[in-house]
Amino acid sequence: MVASAASFQKCFADCRDLVKRKNCAPILVRLAWHDSGNYDKNYGTGGANASIRFDKELAHGGNAGLRNAISLLEPIKERHPEVSYADLFQMASACAIETTGGPKIPMRYGRIDAESDSAVPIEGRLPGGAAPFGQADGSSPGRKSSDISPAAHLRRVFYRMGLSDKEIVALSGAHTLGRAYKDRSGLPQLSQTKYTDRGPGTPGGMSWTPEWLKFDNSYFLLLKEAKAGNPDPELLRLITDTILFDDDEFAKFAELYAEDEQAFFDDYAQAHAKLSECGATFDPPEGISLPDMNPLRKVLSKAKSIF
Secondary structure (H helix, E strand, C coil), rough: CCHHHHHHHHHHHHHHHHHHCCCCHHHHHHHHHHCCCECCCCCCCCCCCCCCCCCCHHHHHHHHCCHHHHHHHHHHHHHHHCCCCHHHHHHHHHHHHHHCCCCCCCECCCCCCCCCCHEEEECCCCCCCCCCCCCCCCCCCCCCCCCCCHHHHHHHHHHHHCCCCHHHHHHHHHHHHEEEEEEHHCCCCCCCCCCCCCCCCCCCCECCCCCCCCCCCCCHHHHHHHHHCCCCCCCCCCCHHHHHHHHHHHHHHHHHHHHCCCHHHHHHHHHHHHHHHCCCCCCCCCEEECCCCCCHHHHHHHHHHHH
């Protein structure tokens, strides 16, 4: 059964309510990205097909904790059984971005779910945060690469999905949301900071920004300040973050996004939508687009048309 536009609108409203009630935007974004972010255009495997709901994929090292995200979404799936898991995961992510202050993502819906864990791709395609980096592409993506460059690692991961340098930098800006935990990934230096010691949610972890439940361009501003010699020791900066200002091609976009939040929002929205469709099969083939459901944006748009 194919869901109608009205069904998707109701489902989106439920996702928005969930994000507001549970302050769970970061983990919903991570869930969707890890479902779509294992796509390999050269092999035609992986992508936004909800294979991440299977135990086989949840057991991949990069997916630790994502079972919690699926549990948060199960009640919404029960209320909207006609909406596929693949659509629900990507919708919740787009909704999380918009609800926390980010841009509206130009999404299409109608994704078809993977039927079994036979669709789970080989482990190792997700990006790492520290060297030694995995190869992340080819027939053995999990093996360690001889190339220690974080820029090369990011390009192997994202080029494999058909994404560009601009899209790599724009998508990295989503680190304005969320935290990483020392006892889970081993990447942060601190177990908690003055920005995370009281939650919301489980206290602790290190965030990339002080307001880690607000989507804006502060990720780039703070990285630029750190490069200029004014780092905040209680904020997380991985080598795959700092390379955005150290690599000449990446830096063109990182500098722009630090100076112009609207440019970041515009590019981010397009990159997020593209990532959400990696490896997806749609029914109908052209997908289903929804009208703008943000009342404030409708009012502003109408006001602009008047003047």
